[in-house]
Amino acid sequence: MSGPEDRISSTLAVYLTEQFFHTYQRKPSASEIRSWERSIPQVANALKGTVLYSTDAETRAKLRELVEGEAPAPAVRAGHGA
Known part of the structure; x- marks a missing residue:
């Protein structure tokens, strides 16, 4: 079962994918999307309390x-x- 952080990462990755397509008129690679999904929780943790x-x-x-x-x-x- 996925936790709240996984759902947030997934939601933000979807948003980033849409914005990437809007900006570059092409879909990001699967590895780029995976990279976003993996880095979003780390960025969120780094920003806590800032x-x-x-x-x-x-x-x-x-x-x-x-x-x-x-x-x-x-x-x-x-x-x-x-």
Whole structure:
């Protein structure tokens, strides 16, 4: 039986697969998907207790940029907050 971490990894791997296809117009390889499934729990454990739980808007914007690959808003880039 799979635990919550396995379900989360599987769900995120599905999301990453969809986004990969959307971005590159091709499916990722099976080994790439397996790599995501194996690394997601390790990344989640590393992030526990970090800025993920921050209420600071600039910190959240920086994290969103890191995780989602979004460019920060011009004010955040210039160091003026969100």
